[in-house]
Structures are given as C-alpha cells and as structure tokens.
Amino acid sequence: MTQLTCFKAYDIRGKLGTELNEEIAYKVGRAYGQIYQPKTVVVGCDMRLSSEGLKQATMRGLNDAGVNVLDLGMTGTEEVYFGAFHLDVQGGIEITASHNPMDYNGMKLVRENARPIGADSGLKQIQALAESAQFIAVENKGRTEQYNILPEFIQHLLGYIDPSKIKPLKLVMNAGNGAAGHVIDALEEKFQQLGVPLQLIKIHHQADGTFPHGIPNPILIENRASTRDAVIEHQADLGIAWDGDFDRCFLFDEKGQFIEGYYIVGLLAQAFLLKQAGEKIVHDPRLIWNTLAITEQYNGIAIQSKSGHSFIKDKMREHNAAYGGEMSAHHYFRDFAYCDSGMIPWLLVIALLSETEQSLSALVEEMIYQFPCSGEINFTVADSQATIEKLLSHYALQNPILDHSDGVSLDFGSWRFNVRASNTEPLLRLNIESRLDQNPKAMSEYIEELSALIQD
Structure with missing residues (x-):
C-alpha cells in the first residue's frame, strides 16, 4: 500500500508526478464519493497547467463512485465554496495549489454547505481509502455536466454592498495571472450597468499557468512592487x-503602501460592527491587540480561535459570528457559509471608503500607530519545538502570560509575541506586536532580539 504524502492538515498539496498525479486525483475522487455518498458535487480548478487534467481525473473518480458532478470550469476556491452552499449539491472540490511553486498542485475539499474537510474531519479517512484502493463497484455511475456559476456568484457578491452609495474610486486590480480575472471582469460589467463610478486598472490580468510575472503570492515582499507601482503611477485610491x-486578497493604500492583513481584520470588524453592534468577531492568536481594541470600541464581542480555516470556521459556527479574520489575509463571512473569500473584503473596504469619505491610509494609520507589529517573520530551524522551549526558558524570569492555543504566545503587558511551527514546512513563524502607549522600544529592537535568539 503506497502512502500518500500529499495529504496535509487542511487540504491536499504535493509535488507533481511524485506526490500528486492524475491517478492519485482519481483515487481521491473515488474515495470522497464512497465515504460521503453525495448525490451531486461541484468541481472546479485554477489556471495551473496541470489543473484541468487533475480535475478530469477527480471527476472520473467521483462518477465511478456513483456521484454526479457539476463541472464549474476554471474557478477560484470560493466559487466552489459558493456552489457547495448555494446549489442543491452535497459538496465540492477545487483543484488548486494557490501560491505554491509551479511544480505543485493540490485539492481543497468541502462537504454540504461548504463545511471544511480537514485531517480531523474526514481527510484522514479519504487518505486511508485512497491508499488502500478498496473501492466498491457501483451499479449506476454518475454523470458530469458543465455549469456556469458566475452570474449567481456575482449577484451574491453585490449583496454585501449598496452599489448606489459607492463614490468615484480608481482601483488597481492585480490578479497575478491567477484565477481572479474572470470575476473582476464580470463585476466590472455589472458596475457599469448599475452606474457605479469605479475605474478599474487591471494588471497581470489574464489567467496564465506559466506565471509570467511570478507565482501569485503577494504576501512575499518581492511580489508587491507591481501593485505598488501601478497605484502610484495611476494615482489610484486602492490597490x-x-x-x-x-481566496486571499491583499490591499495597498493610495500611497502604494502594503497594509498588513492584521489591520484589515480590524477594518472589516469595524465595517460589520458599524452595521450591527454586538456582533461576534473571531480572530486568530498571532496578533490580537488591535482587533480587541476595535471590537471593544464598536461594541462587538471578540472571540479567539486557533488559526487555520477549519478552526476559524468551526468557532464562527459555534458562536454565530458575523466575521472572522486571520492576519494571513484569510477573511471569513457568516453570509458566505462561514467560508473565506478574497472578493468580499475589498468590496466592503470600498464601501467603507465611500461611507467615511476617508482614504485607506487614514482609516488604518491610527491602528498601525497604536499597535505596531512585525508582520510574520519565518525562520528555517532544525527543531521547532526545541527553539520554542529555548524562548520560553529565556523569558521565564519576566513572568509573561502564556497562551498555548496556537503555538505559544507570550504577553509582557507592553509587548507580546506568538511563535508557532508551520504545518507544512520546516519553518518557525514569529509575530510581534506592542502597545505604543506603554512602550518606548522600537519594533526593530524586538525583531533583532528575537531573531538573534532563534538563529543562535
């Protein structure tokens, strides 16, 4: 029995040929169908050169397990999520490797109502059956038909804003040659029909699996220049x-400055609480103080969750939270079946810019000033746990408040940091924040101090 190494904590991700290929994709589809026995599922894929072949193999596996398939074509992950809760289906699969290198691909799986399938909620069973290949023959195979979900998806997205209240704005849209372009085009067409005064400047717009401008991953500093430069060149209001x-979007203000995802969590929390005080806001433990301050200021209830989409979604469902945000630029919405979306956040932000008549930099500058943060810093280490133990030992005499809900967080009152091992790579991820009103030290001093300890 061959062990499949492409199964991760939250999804399937692996190197093409060795860890993931069409035979494995077929087995995943077959196992999904046999375990859950859905009547119909939606399947989509991103623009990677290998995605269409993997999608076809997955759909064959589903059909051979007796499952009907609605083939959504080239989609982003959230279009599959949307199909899984909006249509009369019992699940969905997206073929994507998101921001991974070109020689990788993967799969994201959900059940009915777009409920996530992770290692602790079904993915291990799918892995075991795919590895054993103990498949049961079915009498009636399923059928596959094409389905265009885009018009219904666009209609849903427009429900998050009042188009008549959007002020004239110029927006730089960088799809990174990924799958976002077709949704941007459809929204632009709808805005024009409704007379919404938005001007969209599109760069790296066409879906292209050869990634002529690099892998679309704006969280990497070296990938931000094209958006920044376009914002400055066109004097845009937002990038x-x-x-x-x-499924993640990254925002640049009118000066071309990249806004850390952490402050966007606070901004979107504010947007929801302005509409409805008392709503619950779920956040991850890596950086928290700004989110707590905003939630308190606008009369909301902040709830902490372990980071990772399945944990955030479960916590939101448990508390019926309106919004959940991670500093990694994943944003989750109750009205989107608690799923993450990269389209809803920027729509809410342009509504906020229109409503407040302020620039994005003006909306976040006080947050950034009051609660400086390091952004996530990654270190390659030989032993993550030993390094974490060393940090705990070093700071023990300062008696920090410890929180082990996700890696470990140490809170010293005037500053805090969270350190956690990556689920997928031999990396240690560090996040630091401080309170300006209590802290004379510069963020660079904390970064230097902790970097030296970790790399020593």
Missing part, C-alpha cells in the same frame, strides 16, 4: 492583489 485561487 488589490490576489493569490492564485483568489
């Missing part, structure tokens, strides 16, 4: 860049 499957 928006997406990753490959556009």
Whole structure:
C-alpha cells in the first residue's frame, strides 16, 4: 500500500508526478464519493497547467463512485465554496495549489454547505481509502455536466454592498495571472450597468499557468512592487492583489503602501460592527491587540480561535459570528457559509471608503500607530519545538502570560509575541506586536532580539 504524502492538515498539496498525479486525483475522487455518498458535487480548478487534467481525473473518480458532478470550469476556491452552499449539491472540490511553486498542485475539499474537510474531519479517512484502493463497484455511475456559476456568484457578491452609495474610486486590480480575472471582469460589467463610478486598472490580468510575472503570492515582499507601482503611477485610491485561487486578497493604500492583513481584520470588524453592534468577531492568536481594541470600541464581542480555516470556521459556527479574520489575509463571512473569500473584503473596504469619505491610509494609520507589529517573520530551524522551549526558558524570569492555543504566545503587558511551527514546512513563524502607549522600544529592537535568539 503506497502512502500518500500529499495529504496535509487542511487540504491536499504535493509535488507533481511524485506526490500528486492524475491517478492519485482519481483515487481521491473515488474515495470522497464512497465515504460521503453525495448525490451531486461541484468541481472546479485554477489556471495551473496541470489543473484541468487533475480535475478530469477527480471527476472520473467521483462518477465511478456513483456521484454526479457539476463541472464549474476554471474557478477560484470560493466559487466552489459558493456552489457547495448555494446549489442543491452535497459538496465540492477545487483543484488548486494557490501560491505554491509551479511544480505543485493540490485539492481543497468541502462537504454540504461548504463545511471544511480537514485531517480531523474526514481527510484522514479519504487518505486511508485512497491508499488502500478498496473501492466498491457501483451499479449506476454518475454523470458530469458543465455549469456556469458566475452570474449567481456575482449577484451574491453585490449583496454585501449598496452599489448606489459607492463614490468615484480608481482601483488597481492585480490578479497575478491567477484565477481572479474572470470575476473582476464580470463585476466590472455589472458596475457599469448599475452606474457605479469605479475605474478599474487591471494588471497581470489574464489567467496564465506559466506565471509570467511570478507565482501569485503577494504576501512575499518581492511580489508587491507591481501593485505598488501601478497605484502610484495611476494615482489610484486602492490597490488589490490576489493569490492564485483568489481566496486571499491583499490591499495597498493610495500611497502604494502594503497594509498588513492584521489591520484589515480590524477594518472589516469595524465595517460589520458599524452595521450591527454586538456582533461576534473571531480572530486568530498571532496578533490580537488591535482587533480587541476595535471590537471593544464598536461594541462587538471578540472571540479567539486557533488559526487555520477549519478552526476559524468551526468557532464562527459555534458562536454565530458575523466575521472572522486571520492576519494571513484569510477573511471569513457568516453570509458566505462561514467560508473565506478574497472578493468580499475589498468590496466592503470600498464601501467603507465611500461611507467615511476617508482614504485607506487614514482609516488604518491610527491602528498601525497604536499597535505596531512585525508582520510574520519565518525562520528555517532544525527543531521547532526545541527553539520554542529555548524562548520560553529565556523569558521565564519576566513572568509573561502564556497562551498555548496556537503555538505559544507570550504577553509582557507592553509587548507580546506568538511563535508557532508551520504545518507544512520546516519553518518557525514569529509575530510581534506592542502597545505604543506603554512602550518606548522600537519594533526593530524586538525583531533583532528575537531573531538573534532563534538563529543562535
């Protein structure tokens, strides 16, 4: 029995040929169908050169397990999520490797109502059956038909804003040659029909699996220049860049400055609480103080969750939270079946810019000033746990408040940091924040201090 190494904590991700190929994709589809026995599922894929072949193999596996398939074509992950809760289907699969290197691909799987399938919620069973290949023959095979979900998806997206209240804005849209372009085009057409005064400047717009401008991953500093430069050149009000499957969007202010995802969580929390005080806002433990301050200021209830989409979604469902945000630029919405979306956030932000008549930099500058942060810093280490133990030992005499809900967070009152091992790579991820009103030290001093300890 061959062990499949492409199964991760939250999804399937692996190197093409060795870890993931069409035979494995077929087995995943077959196992999904046999375990859950859905009547119909939606399947889509991103623009990677290998995605269409993997999608066809997955759909064959589903059909051979007796499952009908609605083939959504080239989609972002959230279009599959949308199909899984909006249509009369019992699940969905997106073929994507998001921001991984070109020789990788993967799969994201959900059940009915777009409920996530992770290692602790079904993915291990799918892995075991795919590895054993103990498939049961079915009498009636399923059928596959094409389905265009885009018009219904666009209609849903427009429900998050009042188009008549949007002020004239110029937006740079950087799809990164990923899957976002067709949705941007459809929204632009709808805005024009409704007379919404938006001017969209599109760069790296065409879906292209050869990634002529590099892998679409705006969280990497070296990938931000094209959006920044376009914002400055066109004197735009806002820059928006997406990753490959556009379930994350990254925002640049009118000066071309990249806004850390952490402050966007606070901004979107504010947007929801302005509409409805008392709503619950779910956040991850890596950086928290700004989110807590905003939620308190606008009379909301902040709830902490372990980071990772399945944990955030479960916590939101448990508390019926309106919004959940991770500093990694994943944003989750109750009205989107608690799923993450890279389209809803920027729509809410342009509504906020229109409503407040302020620039994005003006909306976030006080947050950035009051609660400086390091952004996520990654270190390659031989032993993550030993390094974490060393940090705990070093700071023990300062008696920090410890929180082990996700890696470990150490809170010293005037500053805090979170350090956690990556689920997928031999990396240690560090996030630091401080309170300006209590802290005379510069963020660079904390970064230097902790970097030296970790790399020593």
